[in-house]
Amino acid sequence: MSENTAALQMINIEKYFGLVHALRNINLEVGSNEIIGLIGDNGAGKSTLVKILTGVFPPTQGEFYIAGRKVNYKNYSVKRAHEYGIETVYQDKSLGEKQPLWRNFFIGRQVTYPLGFINVKKEKEIAREIMLNTIGFRGRGITVDSKVNKLSGGERQGVAIGRAMHFEAELIVLDEPTVALSLKEVRKVLNFVHKIKEAGKACVYISHDMQDVYEISDRFVIMDRGEIVASITKQDISLKALDEFLLGYAQGLKDKEHS
Amino acid sequence: MKKIRSFFKFLGKIEALPVVAVLLIMIATFMITAPDVFLKYRIYMSILQTVTPPLILGLGLTFVITAGEIDLSFPAIVALSGFVFAWGYQNLDQDLGRAWATWASFGLALGAGAFAGFINGVLIAKVGVPSIMATLAAQFFWYGATIEMAGGRTWRLKGIQEDQVWEVFVRRIYGIIPQQGRAPIGVPTQALWALGLTIFLWFILNRHKFGESIMFIGDNANVARVMGVNVVATKIRLFTMMGIIAAFAGLILTLQVGVSYPTQGEGMLLLVMAAVFIGGTSIAGGYGSIIGTFFGAFIIISLEPGIVATKVSGYWVQLIEGLVLGASVTLHVIIGEHNIAAFSDRIRRWSTPVRLVQPASEKDSVHLP
Secondary structure, rough: OOOOOEEEEEEEEEEEEEOOEEEEEEEEOOOOOOOEEEEEEOOOOOOHHHHHHHOOOOOOEEEEEOOEEEEOOOOOOHHHHHHOEEEEEEEEOOOOOOHHHHHHHHHHOOOHHHEEEEEEHHHHHHHHHHHHOOOOOOOOOHHHHHHHHOOOOOHHHHHHHHEEEEEEEEEEEEEEOOOOOOOOHHHHHHHHHHHHHHHHEEEEEEOHHHHHHHHHOOEEEEEEEEEEEEEEHHHOOHHHHHHHHHHHHHHHHHHHHHH | HHHHHHHHHHHHHHHHHHHHHHHHHHHHHHHHOOHHHHHOOHHHHHHHHHHHHHHHHHHHHHHHHOOOOOOOOOOHHHHHHHHHHHHHHHHOHHHOOOOHHHHHHHHHHHHHHHHHHHHHHHHHHHHHOOOHHHHHHHHHHHHHHHHHHHHOEEEEOOOHHOHHHHHHHHEEEEOOOOOOOOOOOOHHHHHHHHHHHHHHHHHHHEEEEEHHHHHHHHHHHHHHOOOOOOOOHHHHHHHHHHHHHHHHHHHHHHHHHOOEOOOOOOOHHHHHHHHHHHHHOOOOOOOHHHHHHHHHHHHHHHHHHHHHHOOOOOOOHHHHHHHHHHHHHHHHHHHHOOHHHHHHHHHOOOOOOOOOOOOOOHHHOOOOO
């Protein structure tokens, strides 16, 4: 395993919530500069998978490697995941609404003086730098002191993605970042994802919008009822064929149930 | 015009400005309506003494409310800590000697507060009991426990005025302000402690990791969790801190009067909450103002002597308290940071029609490559 350069490798991951078998036998590999489109219906286990990956809760069984390093999930946590270089952007719970941008950039890993007091000047400086150079906010009206609730949906995701890139994430997980955004805002988010690819990082992108997923992903991983049912590279399939595959798959399941 | 605009913007950035304004207007009014009381320094010394316990409690409660939680149990912890201190004061001196016994009782009382707060924290953060229920239960429990342990009677602290603890925390300091009259009144030491604690806790809330975690938890606990804040541990710490602060306020109160009642602190609950909300702390969580609470406590405490000294009927006290509470909370809504900016915009555009709501248009916000 050690010579492996994959950003992420999950082997035989299982997860139970009480009696519910949420994930079965998950094997997933993400290359070091690969963008994976994770597709699946509601309840397919995408979010559970992401939460295991990002340290929100541990798997029941199985092992996973991040950049070749084995993760000991007994003491794995969100903080640990950050140290391993995994950053997550959730659809709506990445930013504190009433807090200024600079606090949002550094929550959970503040730049501090001794005794845990925050170095506000330094944090604002870096935040300004991220906004200008990493995500390219050049507009009027938004400063590091702006509260998040004054930003549009796309801008919020931009801030979250910029934060992830600043902290040198090797793998950025985007959990339905475009839900409830207007087309224009979705476009902004997709541009941010292209920046991730340009920067040479890996990304797991979860969305229900096939068109978006198809545009940015290198490979599609399809999940259903806690299992990975297919993995298809972009060269092998067109958007239309992918759509048809998913529809056909769903139809097939229905037929199975009826028979 | 530009100068006026930036001036208003500057005003909007000052923390808790509306509260300070309300307090100043109130005091000025009392100076006119009751000049023979409010133009003398004595009343201010007595306000300083009265304000200290609720102010200290308010500082702690500001943290709790900022985290989106509530604590109803602190009045009981005030009683508990007072009793623990009094018990230690009367029972420990044979073993330890007077001075050590007093300090040990002081530590024990703070420890009792920390323990009660820790239990609250575990119930709320670990077990998941809603804070209003957990602390309501704790309030009954600790009052009950205190009355039972105290045997239902008040415990006198004989000779406490000769003790070091008394000297350190509640002595009057003479000579700071010019003395008038025959029996001069000094500055109460406890007010200085309250001031020091205010400054310290302002830094903890606004400039420390702990305070930032509290704000994010109050804003959205899920965000805090996925961004690496240990929500459970932070909440347990928060309630433990509240317990210690409540115990400290209880100690000050007990030392001040020289007596521990098993029911002391009753009536503090709504008073302290009013001070916190007057100060502009958001009931929804996510934002808290220590400075606001500081001045809010002064508003709440100066109202009654002010109204009484004005010699209107005592029946008016509560009515006016209600008015002031309502008015200052309304002021917070109207003169928020954002609204002051909007107000200055309005001044700038005297001649043009006023746009009340600014549309969040594309070109207004960001420009992406």
